[in-house]
Amino acid sequence: MKNKRLLIIMSALMILSLFLGACAPATQEAVETEEAVGEETEAVSEETEAVVEEETEEAEVEQTTIRVMSFFAYDNPEVEAGVVEAFEAAYPNIDVELEMVPLSDIITKYKTLVAGGEAPDIISLNFENTSQIAALGALEPLDDYIASDGYDMSIYYDNTVGMYQMDGVQWAMPATFSDVVIFYNKTLFDEAGVDYPAEDWGWDDLVSAGEVLTQDTDEDGVTDIFGYALAWWPMYLFLNGADVLTEDGSACALQSPEAIEGFNKMVDLQSEGGIAPSRGDLATQGDWDMFIAGRLAMYPTGPWAVQPFNDSITDFEWDIAHHPAGAQKATFLFGNAYAMSSSSENKDAAWEFLKFATGPEGGQIRQEGKYEISTVKSVAENEFLNSLAGAFPESAIVFMEAAEYAMNPPKTPYWSEVHDAIWPELELALMGDLTVEEAMANACTAVNAILE
Amino acid sequence: MDMVKPLRKPRRSKGRRTYRWREALWGYLFILPNFLLILVFTLFPVLFAFGVSLTDWSLLSLPVFVGLKNYVNIFQDPVAKVTFKNTLLFTAMSIPLRIILPLLLAVALNQKIRGIAFYRTCYYLPVISASVAVSMLFMWILDTNFGLLNRLIIAVGLNPVGWLTDPQYALFSIVLVTVWRGLGFNMIIFLAALQDVPEDLYDVADIDGANALQKFLYLTIPLISPTIFFLIITGIMDSFQSFDLVYNMTEGGPARSTYLIGFYIWRQAFEYLHMGYGAALAYLLFFAILLITLLQWVFRKRWVFGER
Numbered sequence: 001m002k003n004k005r006l007l008i009i010m011s012a013l014m015i016l017s018l019f020l021g022a023c024a025p026a027t028q029e030a031v032e033t034e035e036a037v038g039e040e041t042e043a044v045s046e047e048t049e050a051v052v053e054e055e056t057e058e059a060e061v062e063q064t065t066i067r068v069m070s071f072f073a074y075d076n077p078e079v080e081a082g083v084v085e086a087f088e089a090a091y092p093n094i095d096v097e098l099e100m101v102p103l104s105d106i107i108t109k110y111k112t113l114v115a116g117g118e119a120p121d122i123i124s125l126n127f128e129n130t131s132q133i134a135a136l137g138a139l140e141p142l143d144d145y146i147a148s149d150g151y152d153m154s155i156y157y158d159n160t161v162g163m164y165q166m167d168g169v170q171w172a173m174p175a176t177f178s179d180v181v182i183f184y185n186k187t188l189f190d191e192a193g194v195d196y197p198a199e200d201w202g203w204d205d206l207v208s209a210g211e212v213l214t215q216d217t218d219e220d221g222v223t224d225i226f227g228y229a230l231a232w233w234p235m236y237l238f239l240n241g242a243d244v245l246t247e248d249g250s251a252c253a254l255q256s257p258e259a260i261e262g263f264n265k266m267v268d269l270q271s272e273g274g275i276a277p278s279r280g281d282l283a284t285q286g287d288w289d290m291f292i293a294g295r296l297a298m299y300p301t302g303p304w305a306v307q308p309f310n311d312s313i314t315d316f317e318w319d320i321a322h323h324p325a326g327a328q329k330a331t332f333l334f335g336n337a338y339a340m341s342s343s344s345e346n347k348d349a350a351w352e353f354l355k356f357a358t359g360p361e362g363g364q365i366r367q368e369g370k371y372e373i374s375t376v377k378s379v380a381e382n383e384f385l386n387s388l389a390g391a392f393p394e395s396a397i398v399f400m401e402a403a404e405y406a407m408n409p410p411k412t413p414y415w416s417e418v419h420d421a422i423w424p425e426l427e428l429a430l431m432g433d434l435t436v437e438e439a440m441a442n443a444c445t446a447v448n449a450i451l452e
Numbered sequence: 453m454d455m456v457k458p459l460r461k462p463r464r465s466k467g468r469r470t471y472r473w474r475e476a477l478w479g480y481l482f483i484l485p486n487f488l489l490i491l492v493f494t495l496f497p498v499l500f501a502f503g504v505s506l507t508d509w510s511l512l513s514l515p516v517f518v519g520l521k522n523y524v525n526i527f528q529d530p531v532a533k534v535t536f537k538n539t540l541l542f543t544a545m546s547i548p549l550r551i552i553l554p555l556l557l558a559v560a561l562n563q564k565i566r567g568i569a570f571y572r573t574c575y576y577l578p579v580i581s582a583s584v585a586v587s588m589l590f591m592w593i594l595d596t597n598f599g600l601l602n603r604l605i606i607a608v609g610l611n612p613v614g615w616l617t618d619p620q621y622a623l624f625s626i627v628l629v630t631v632w633r634g635l636g637f638n639m640i641i642f643l644a645a646l647q648d649v650p651e652d653l654y655d656v657a658d659i660d661g662a663n664a665l666q667k668f669l670y671l672t673i674p675l676i677s678p679t680i681f682f683l684i685i686t687g688i689m690d691s692f693q694s695f696d697l698v699y700n701m702t703e704g705g706p707a708r709s710t711y712l713i714g715f716y717i718w719r720q721a722f723e724y725l726h727m728g729y730g731a732a733l734a735y736l737l738f739f740a741i742l743l744i745t746l747l748q749w750v751f752r753k754r755w756v757f758g759e760r
Contacts, residue, residue: 108722115511136512136725283596283614417724420704421531427619427707446530 064349065095067120069110071103072175072336072371079369083362087353090361094349107133114138114343121344122353125172126336127163127408128415133339134171135413140340142170145351155360157403160375164337166411172337173358176372178302179406180231180332181398182323183309187316188213188225188297197298197321203239203265206298206324210275213297224295227275229287231300231323232332233426236266238407239326244418245410250451252444254422255437262326263436267429279431302334303373303399310391320393322402333406335375373399414450421446505731515728522732532733534708535716536740542623542712543691549631550638550687551680557635558642559668572643576636583633587700590629591616616702619709626697626710633697634690638683645679646672677757685748692741713737 073079077100084096099120101109107129113119114136125133133139146153153161160174182197189196194209201209210227217224237243237254240262246253253259269276277287277296288305290296292312299305300323309318323331338357340350356362363374367383374380380400388396412418422443429439505522509515526532561572578586593600594615602612615625649672657667673680695714698704704711704719713733721730 111511111725132725136510138512279614279617283612283617286597289597414724420719424705424708427705431619431707442530449529 063093063095064346065097066122066344066346066349066353067097067099068122068353069099069101069106069113069120070122070124070338071101071106072124072366073369074100074102076369076371079366079371082365082369083357086361086365087356090356091349091352094352096353110138111136114341117343119341119343121341121346121350122357123339123341124175124336125339127334130164130172130337130339131166131411131415132413134166134169138342139171140342140344140347140350142173142340142351142354145347145354146170149351149355151355155377156358156375157377157380157400159333159403159406160335163333163335163408163411164339172339173354174335174337174375175358175362176366177333177335177375177403178304178372179334179399179402180235180300180302180323181320181402183291183299183301183305183318183320183393185291185294185297185316185318187318188294192297196319197324199322201322201324203324203326207269207275210269210298214275223277223281226277226281226290226296228269228298229290229296229300230266230270230276233263233266233423234409235300235323235330235332236262236326238330238332239323239328240265241327243410244422245412245447245451249410249412252447252451254440254447255444258327260436260440263426263429263440265326267432267436270430271432300331302332306388306391306393306396307370313392318392319395320398321395322398329405331402331406333403333408336372412451417450418447421450501731501734504727505735507728509727510725511727512725518728522729523736525729526732526736531708531711531716532713535711535713538623538709538711539692539694539713542627542694543688545624546627546630546691547684547687549627550634550691551683553631554635554638554683555642555680558639558646559672561639562643562646572640575639578633579636581633583696584700586629586633587697590625590632591701594625617706619707622702622706622709626694626701629697629701630691630694634687638687641679641683642676645676649675674757677755681748681752681756685745688744688748689741692737692744 068084070080080100081098084098088094088096103126106124110119110123110133119138123133130139145151156174157177160177161170164170164172164174184197186196192212192215194212197205197209206228213225213227214223215225216222234244237259240258242256242258242262243253245251254263268274270278277290285293285295287296287299288301291299292309294316322329338354340347340354344350358375360376360379363376363379364383366372367374367379367387370387373384377400381397384399385396409415410418425434425439425443425446428434429436434442504515506517506519507515508518508521557575561568561575565571592598594602596602596612596614596617599615601615605612613621615621653671653675654667657671662670693714694712695718698710698712698715699718702710704715714737717730717733717737720726720733
């Protein structure tokens with residue numbers, strides 16, 4: 001009798017312990033076993049441990065391992081592996097475990113690891129994600145490392161450094177950037193007798209050139225060539241001196257007269273008789289393909305288009321120019337960076353990696369691997385420009401010049417939420433279902449609710 | 453030894469009760485692993501989610517108790533309203549198609565024709581295909597610029613349609629893909645039900661001079677109505693929770709036209725890290741499904757055969 005009850009209880013406990021055991025983190029077990037050891041032995045083992053440590057330190061430099069999670073050049077993993085290899089060669093006492101994760105998954109994966117206390121030492125971020133991750137307290141502020149190391153931040157383009165500063169704190173080291181410029185079809189400009197876009201072009205120049213370039217070549221009532229295609233929507237705020245949020249990021253600023261005017265200009269560009277294809281026009285052919293097909297004279301896009309356009313465009317000449325200014329010069333700055341986890345246990349080693357991977361050495365390897373544009377001026381202005389010699393665009397230096405005045409979307413931790421609140425409303429305004437004022441009133445109600 | 457003996461020789465009266473209890477104990481012991489699995493992976497998360505829905509929690513920080521605030525906020529959230537509306541519209545459009553098409557197909561595949569197994573397999577294939585694969589396939593077919601469907605439409609001289617890019621059509625496109633994907637499953641269930649209808653009833657109907665349509669409407673439909681009921685109930689539950697196609701194909705756009713509640717819950721919880729709000733939305737969805745299911749359960753007596 002007794003035996004049997006015991007057996008039942010024991011087997012129930014064993015099954016239960018299987019579940020619990022599977023859930024418990026491995027470290028806890030180690031701690032428990034250590035605790036189980038008597039106090040005396042513990043004291044002794046501590047002593048011996050200390051001795052052992054001292055000895056090894058004298059004998060050879062301690063080997064540290066850092067874990068790096070990265071999406072850089074995910075499709076060509078040998079590029080970032082090359083950066084890691086070069087780093088390990090330069091710092092033989094630091095081993096790097098590199099894990100490549102696609103951009104679409106890396107943030108979710110990182111958040112999960114942070115929540116589970118297993119965050120990697122180094123994480124790659126893009127601009128859009130940095131504020132959210134920093135606001136969660138997952139990142140290590142880098143200012144002290146930069147200051148105590150006397151690290152020269154002027155090797156990077158200023159704006160690419162600034163884009164990872166929130167509330168005066170540097171959260172990440174810029175690795176690559178891209179910015180939006182105008183790609184224009186020289187042949188179409190020549191045929192229409194229009195001057196090429198110049199650096200001092202303003203809004204009226206854009207519209208008047210666009211009107212000449214927009215043509216119905218076979219006179220069937222359907223536009224065959226468009227002068228311009230719309231950029232991502234915040235462009236028309238920036239060009240008009242407006243922004244998405246107020247300066248302190250606490251409220252929606254989309255109902256300001258400048259913002260409304262900017263969006264009205266955007267809507268007009270693609271309305272009936274405008275110079276840009278509307279949603280319906282784009283249904284037949286997207287703007288990217290329109291440009292390749294020679295049906296689009298001016299196309300605002302970034303350096304990622306250079307290689308594909310060189311590969312697929314054979315029947316006309318093209319170049320890049322600054323996006324025409326509105327009330328001010330403006331364009332987008334996007335970028336990728338490396339940051340350090342605040343939970344890292346090897347922060348000094350991680351800092352060495354940050355410097356190396358984003359600095360001239362890492363930048364050079366990535367640039368040779370043709371991954372975006374290095375944020376290191378010397379690398380971008382030599383390696384990047386040289387790599388384009390003999391190919392289009394002739395004025396590739398415009399990418400670097402535009403970086404000087406390029407801007408980024410607001411640095412709010414809620415950016416993805418804010419964006420999702422605005423864009424569907426703006427879509428309705430572009431389709432003519434709402435006026436810009438109505439759309440922005442709706443958007444601001446939602447945005448302010450998010451920021452509360 | 454000691455352990456087995458009492459099983460063979462049950463004592464009387466009081467002993468009998470302990471014997472039963474012991475017998476039951478063994479039963480409990482045998483279901484314990486399964487019970488623990490349900491406890492850990494179903495019951496616990498469900499209760500945990502309710503706790504979460506009463507908090508403000510970003511997953512990385514500590515949860516803050518806020519009472520029913522999340523639930524109150526849902527009723528002031530215009531986007532939540534849009535997603536509930538879209539979900540209802542999506543369900544209303546997809547359920548009739550998800551019942552009628554598989555039923556017709558099942559009737560067709562219930563005939564004695566050559567290669568019947570081959571056809572049945574073909575129609576069942578989408579069910580076992582990965583949802584991402586189905587999404588990619590249809591994104592290619594429905595693509596505005598290069599899609600197969602628009603190529604066909606242009607070939608017959610019509611204007612291309614923005615199947616996934618025009619807010620007027622996008623939700624309908626998602627309905628079509630959902631129907632296509634679920635066709636095989638519902639068809640198999642209907643097929644089983646059709647084969648349960650006794651042959652002699654049809655013989656009697658023949659003698660009475662009923663034509664094929666009459667036999668179908670007045671004999672087949674009432675006899676398989678329990679199956680129809682089952683498929684409507686599970687279909688509505690399924691369509692209220694739709695997520696993957698929207699996630700893969702449209703991300704809720706354009707202009708929120710395909711923003712379904714399931715996708716909104718995911719976005720709030722895992723993209724915006726509002727775990728509490730996401731859990732509250734999920735609980736509201738749960739109660740909505742519960743209510744609709746109960747209503748159907750009550751009204752089933754009006755039309756389901758054998759429930760009168």
